[in-house]
Amino acid sequence: MKIQEKLRFMREARNWSQEEMAMKLNMSTNGYAKIERGETKASIPKLEQISEILDMDLMELLSFGEKQVVCLIGDSNNGFNVMGSSKELAAEIQNLQLVISHKEEVIGYQKREIAYLQEMLAMLKAEK
16 A cells, blocks of 8 residues: 555545645645645655654554554444455454354343343232
């Protein structure tokens, strides 16, 4: 993943517009947009400033997306998106989704059982 793609992804992950990011960097929107498009190379001091705004270490920003998994909770129908994952990680995620699904089924069963037991308790109390 190229640095401009990383910057765009991180900005969008925070739901910031290019205008907001440019304002945080004290630069023009057009100037920042050129960095994201790869038309202008960002200097190390500018990348340090960007990483500070994104609340991450510069090395973390530079290595972001390099054979890593990114998990964004609540941004898709299944609860998360995965980017940059290997086949093994994708399989592990699928297994974890099955475990979660099974746990949700068990919780549903337990809720029904509790409701049934509460009904029985109420009936026993009414008989007294």
